[in-house]
Amino acid sequence: xxxxxxxxxxxxxxxGQEVILRCVPISNHLYFYWYRQILGQKVxxxxxxxxxxxxxxxxxFDDQFSVERPDGSNFTLKIRSTKLxxxxxxxCASSDAGSNxxxxxxxxxxxxxx
Amino acid sequence: GQNIDQPTxxxxxxxxxxxxxxTYQTSxxxxxFWYQQHAGEAPTFLSYNVxxxxxxxxxxxxxxxxxxxxxxxxxxxxxxxxxxxxxxxxNSGNTPLVFGKGTRLSVIA
Numbered sequence: 001x002x003x004x005x006x007x008x009x010x011x012x013x014x015x016g017q018e019v020i021l022r023c024v025p026i027s028n029h030l031y032f033y034w035y036r037q038i039l040g041q042k043v044x045x046x047x048x049x050x051x052x053x054x055x056x057x058x059x060x061f062d063d064q065f066s067v068e069r070p071d072g073s074n075f076t077l078k079i080r081s082t083k084l085x086x087x088x089x090x091x092c093a094s095s096d097a098g099s100n101x102x103x104x105x106x107x108x109x110x111x112x113x114x
Numbered sequence: 115g116q117n118i119d120q121p122t123x124x125x126x127x128x129x130x131x132x133x134x135x136x137t138y139q140t141s142x143x144x145x146x147f148w149y150q151q152h153a154g155e156a157p158t159f160l161s162y163n164v165x166x167x168x169x170x171x172x173x174x175x176x177x178x179x180x181x182x183x184x185x186x187x188x189x190x191x192x193x194x195x196x197x198x199x200x201x202x203x204x205n206s207g208n209t210p211l212v213f214g215k216g217t218r219l220s221v222i223a
Contacts, residue, residue: 043157043201043213056210091156099205100144100164105156 002026006092006106013082013113021077021109023092032075033093033103034067036060043091049075050098082113116140118214120202125220126192134187134217136202144207148176148187151199151216160187160200189219197221 005024013019025032034046047057047067054067066078075094079086089110093103117139126132138146145164149157163169163178163185175188187200199216206212 042215045210045212048210058210099207099211100162102147102159102162103157103211105158107156 002028002104004092004094004104004106006090006109008109009107010110011112013111015084015113016081019079019082019111021079021090021092021111023075023077023106024073025075025092025094026096026104027073029094029096029104031055031095031098032069033095034077035091035093035105036088037091037108038088046077046090079111082111084113087111087113116204116206116209116212118202118204118212120200120214120217122215123218123220125222126189128192128194128221128223130192131188131190132192132219134189134200134202134219136185136187136214138183138185138202138204138214140183140204140206142206142208143180144205146176146178146185147201147203147205147211148174148185149201149203151201153198157201192221194221194223 007022032049035043037043045058047061048055064080068076089108091108092106095101120136147162148160151157161176168177173190178185199218201216202214204212
């Protein structure tokens with residue numbers, strides 16, 4: 001069964017540093033998402049991406065965040081200057097038909113900002 | 115806005131049946147998802163209810179009542195591997211999906 005893959009699985013970075021989280025969505029999916037989950041808390045929406053542009057973003061997704069689909073397979077999340085409160089599990093997800101179809105999540109990147 | 119309520123924790127015995135309830139408030143409604151999330155892992159899709167009624171899929175069933183803003187996930191013949199968090203997720207149609215805080219189910223022998 002096709003999978004969403006994310007790298008790295010763990011990332012430790014110092015406050016103020018830039019990080020790039022990488023994702024390869026399922027190949028025939030058209031809708032891509034980033035979510036985050038702070039330890040012990042609920043899954044929170046960050047951004048959705050369709051047709052090579054952001055379709056929606058949350059209040060969390062401020063100017064420090066950006067997404068890119070640099071080629072036909074990768075989907076990246078960049079955090080420009082990390083803060084302690086950015087420490088969380090970041091999940092990439094994809095779907096084939098938007099919000100009415102199930103999200104397929106990657107295994108996540110655990111980001112720790114020290 | 116949207117709001118989702120589900121119990122924080124539940125415990126059930128191996129082989130038993132457990133029902134996890136979810137109530138929601140929303141101005142728009144397209145459907146309701148249930149996801150399973152094992153500790154430290156990604157959520158995985160269980161079910162999606164759009165219309166009222168019960169949908170059965172193996173040991174798992176999901177029920178929806180749109181008029182009552184209520185759904186439940188029913189797990190039968192519980193196994194130890196069913197110990198996980200179960201997330202009620204609202205598709206309101208005009209905003210991104212909203213995840214509930216999840217119900218952590220512990221299955222004991």
